[in-house]
Amino acid sequence: MADPIIQMQNVSKFFGDFQALRDVSLDVANGERVVICGPSGSGKSTLIRCINRLEAHEAGQITVGGTTLTDAPVDLEKIRGQVGMVFQQFNLFPHLTVLENLCLGPRRALGLTDAQARDRALMYLTRVQIPDQADKFPRQLSGGQQQRVAIARSLCMEPRIMLFDEPTSALDPEMIAEVLDVMTELAASGMTMIVVTHEMGFARRVADRIVFMDKGEIVEIGTPEAVFTAPKSPRFKTFLNQILNH
Amino acid sequence: MFRILTLLSFTLLLSGCSGNWGWYVVDPTTPTGMTNLKFMASGAYNTILMSVTAISISVVVGLLVALPGLSTKRGWRMFNRTYVEIVRAVPILVLILWVYYGLPTLSGITLNVFWAGVLALALSDSAFQAEIFRAGIQSIARGQYEAAQTISLNYRDTMRYVILPQAIRRILPALGNQLVYMLKMSSLVSVIGMQELTRKANELVVVEYRPLEIYTILVLEYLVLILIVSTGVRWLERRLKASDTA
Numbered sequence: 001m002a003d004p005i006i007q008m009q010n011v012s013k014f015f016g017d018f019q020a021l022r023d024v025s026l027d028v029a030n031g032e033r034v035v036i037c038g039p040s041g042s043g044k045s046t047l048i049r050c051i052n053r054l055e056a057h058e059a060g061q062i063t064v065g066g067t068t069l070t071d072a073p074v075d076l077e078k079i080r081g082q083v084g085m086v087f088q089q090f091n092l093f094p095h096l097t098v099l100e101n102l103c104l105g106p107r108r109a110l111g112l113t114d115a116q117a118r119d120r121a122l123m124y125l126t127r128v129q130i131p132d133q134a135d136k137f138p139r140q141l142s143g144g145q146q147q148r149v150a151i152a153r154s155l156c157m158e159p160r161i162m163l164f165d166e167p168t169s170a171l172d173p174e175m176i177a178e179v180l181d182v183m184t185e186l187a188a189s190g191m192t193m194i195v196v197t198h199e200m201g202f203a204r205r206v207a208d209r210i211v212f213m214d215k216g217e218i219v220e221i222g223t224p225e226a227v228f229t230a231p232k233s234p235r236f237k238t239f240l241n242q243i244l245n246h
Numbered sequence: 247m248f249r250i251l252t253l254l255s256f257t258l259l260l261s262g263c264s265g266n267w268g269w270y271v272v273d274p275t276t277p278t279g280m281t282n283l284k285f286m287a288s289g290a291y292n293t294i295l296m297s298v299t300a301i302s303i304s305v306v307v308g309l310l311v312a313l314p315g316l317s318t319k320r321g322w323r324m325f326n327r328t329y330v331e332i333v334r335a336v337p338i339l340v341l342i343l344w345v346y347y348g349l350p351t352l353s354g355i356t357l358n359v360f361w362a363g364v365l366a367l368a369l370s371d372s373a374f375q376a377e378i379f380r381a382g383i384q385s386i387a388r389g390q391y392e393a394a395q396t397i398s399l400n401y402r403d404t405m406r407y408v409i410l411p412q413a414i415r416r417i418l419p420a421l422g423n424q425l426v427y428m429l430k431m432s433s434l435v436s437v438i439g440m441q442e443l444t445r446k447a448n449e450l451v452v453v454e455y456r457p458l459e460i461y462t463i464l465v466l467e468y469l470v471l472i473l474i475v476s477t478g479v480r481w482l483e484r485r486l487k488a489s490d491t492a
Contacts, residue, residue: 054392080398091393095411104407105397150393157397 005030005161005192006051011060013046013216020046021057022216030160033193035203038213039239044196047213048163051194052083065160081109084154088166090146092138098125098149099134102156110157117156124152128182144175148182155186162186164195198243204228212236250473271456272463282450286463289446290471296360296435296442297428300367304428305421307368308375313405315380326376333373339434342366346438363435371428378424382417383409415486422479426472433468443467 006028013021020043028034036044049055050062053069053076062069064079093101102121106112112120125131128148130141138146147167154162164183168176180202187193187206197203203210204224212220212227212235220227220236231237272286273279315326336344346362349355357365386409394404414421436445447464451457 052396054395077398080395083396085392085396087389087393089389091387091389093390093393093408093412095415096407104403105399108403108407109398109400153393153397 035207084159289443303368304371307372311376312379382413
């Protein structure tokens with residue numbers, strides 16, 4: 001690969017006796033959009049949570065933007081500074097307004113002044129199309145709006161890579177589109193993205209590559225046309241049938 | 247609140263008619279009665295000052311003891327357990343006597359009655375505060391920490407801006423309880439000669455020999471103080487809830 005920004009080599013992860021990741025290797029190029037899918041418990045969330053070390057892997061090596069992940073706080077800081085993340089449950093700070101949610105990281109971690117942080121926050125709120133909600137509290141917003149705020153909060157840190165962990169799974173159907181639209185726009189802007197999702201329409205439109213995982217392994221990997229039109233492994237075929245024909 | 251008070255005073259006055267009571271000692275319409283009442287009420291300042299000082303210290307100490315209890319490192323957790331178990335095991339009256347009469351021999355530092363009382367009350371309460379804080383902090387969802395990590399907040403900022411503001415809202419009723427408890431326990435400091443509400447009542451009983459009436463007034467004094475505190479805590483809870491989600 002020409003310019004891999006993330007390199008994972010033979011990564012393994014255990015939760016007690018349960019092996020969540022088995023020898024997973026994956027390189028992601030700068031600017032690439034990768035969609036990870038697979039049945040629940042297949043290790044897809046664990047995989048992306050290892051990239052910013054919300055989970056620590058036990059074996060193998062992960063390198064992000066040239067820095068290899070270790071427990072050293074310096075490395076961790078370097079990597080977390082480059083990697084943003086959006087969660088299934090949004091994880092907004094409920095006691096802070098939308099604007100305060102967005103400004104906290106830039107002010108405390110990046111050292112921006114209040115005015116700079118505010119300008120940046122408003123810019124990204126405009127980008128996710130909710131500039132008028134800045135002074136509301138998260139609970140006053142719809143699920144779709146909350147998730148867009150969460151995306152804006154990550155973007156305010158100006159990461160090089162964005163991780164999405166089932167960003168639409170907790171949303172009502174009518175709100176999924178507004179979140180996917182924002183993500184599509186972000187993909188078009190050249191952001192490196194790794195998205196765990198069951199939204200196959202989004203995957204087909206946006207992804208450069210699709211990764212199918214099952215039982216902690218990468219079973220199949222390829223471009224959307226290749227994997228959707230002619231899935232090679234029987235497990236992937238079954239999975240696609242299940243989610244496309246229900 | 248006022249309804250309870252009125253009802254209570256009415257009952258007491260009625261029973262006074264039966265001839266068992268000698269309300270003249272605390273009758274505000276007579277010069278002696280008024281002087282006695284003023285004498286009794288003059289203890290309120292010290293009761294309040296001592297309780298508020300002690301609770302301020304115990305909240306800070308309690309938090310500082312609670313944080314190591316949440317550590318992943320065994321040694322830190324051991325420190326927390328040891329502190330809580332030992333301090334919690336000492337009866338508060340014993341602690342007051344130990345601090346006032348024992349500590350000077352041990353350390354060479356002689357504390358006046360006020361500070362000995364404050365120290366003993368604060369120390370004793372801090373173990374309970376530590377448990378309250380630990381429970382409150384543990385009740386905050388893991389996603390809040392993870393979101394803070396992904397926007398590069400360090401431990402201090404995560405606690406200060408994300409976790410503690412939410413935890414404190416949740417433990418506010420318990421903190422209010424502790425303040426009520428503190429106001430009541432401060433009466434024990436009378437045994438080392440602190441001129442607070444209980445001590446004043448005791449002194450007046452020695453002079454007037456009307457314990458029933460004087461201690462009844464003492465009960466009412468504590469009741470008023472504590473109802474004020476409860477009302478204050480409720481108000482604060484409502485105010486914080488207005489800007490927050492549960």
